[in-house]
Amino acid sequence: MSKQDTHFFNVFSVVLGLLVAFAILVFALARYVGRHEQNAQVLKDPMLQESVAGRVGLPARIAVAGQDNSALKIAPVSTATSTAVAVSFKSGTEVFEGACKACHGLGIAGAPKAGDHAAWAPRIAKGKSTLYEHALKGFQGTAGVMPPKGGRTDVSDDLIKAAVDHMTSL
Ligand code: HEC
Numbered sequence: 213m214s215k216q217d218t219h220f221f222n223v224f225s226v227v228l229g230l231l232v233a234f235a236i237l238v239f240a241l242a243r244y245v246g247r248h249e250q251n252a253q254v255l256k257d258p259m260l261q262e263s264v265a266g267r268v269g270l271p272a273r274i275a276v277a278g279q280d281n282s283a284l285k286i287a288p289v290s291t292a293t294s295t296a297v298a299v300s301f302k303s304g305t306e307v308f309e310g311a312c313k314a315c316h317g318l319g320i321a322g323a324p325k326a327g328d329h330a331a332w333a334p335r336i337a338k339g340k341s342t343l344y345e346h347a348l349k350g351f352q353g354t355a356g357v358m359p360p361k362g363g364r365t366d367v368s369d370d371l372i373k374a375a376v377d378h379m380t381s382l
Pocket of ligand 1: 307308311312313314315316320321322323324335338342343344346347351352353354355357358359361362363364372375376
């Protein structure tokens with residue numbers, strides 16, 4: 213090794229050593245700051261505190277006469293929310309958006325993705341009546357499980373068929 217090489221090697225080693233020392237210093241500093249800030253922040257989170265209180269609290273809450281027991285009141289089930297749950301679909305597009313897209317929108321759980329022509333072509337080739345039947349009665353193929361009517365048995369057969377038409381037309 214020439215003298216120049218030796219010199220370069222020495223300088224290089226020192227620079228490398230300094231960088232490693234600096235990295236260790238930054239790491240130690242980050243740990244030090246993190247221990248005092250990060251965990252304290254997490255513990256102060258009201259949602260965390262609430263969930264901990266829920267887990268370590270008494271299993272039952274008791275109403276005490278003469279005190280404010282309003283927190284224990286059971287919320288009445290309003291008819292407005294119960295009618296909102298049973299959404300009535302009016303078209304195949306609406307059924308698709310509300311009942312089929314959950315799986316077919318992104319191709320969840322093996323469901324053929326709406327608009328993915330390569331995935332749909334072999335299925336469409338089976339014929340519309342087969343697709344209608346599989347959508348209505350459910351279907352277990354190699355890809356996954358298609359639940360009857362996509363789990364919305366409250367929807368009429370005609371609307372499900374319209375949803376199949378809509379999905380295969382995308
Ligand atoms: C829980 C997820 C899920 C929902 C919700 C869902 N599907 Fe599916 N669907 C699947 C899966 C998985 C397959 C693929 C089954 C296979 O080929 O293995 C499938 C396949 C299909 C097929 C093709 C069947 C065949 O013979 O190849 C049609 C048509 C279909 N779904 C229509 C619908 C319609 C219409 C809706 C809404 C009313 C819907 N799906 C909702 C999961 C779902």
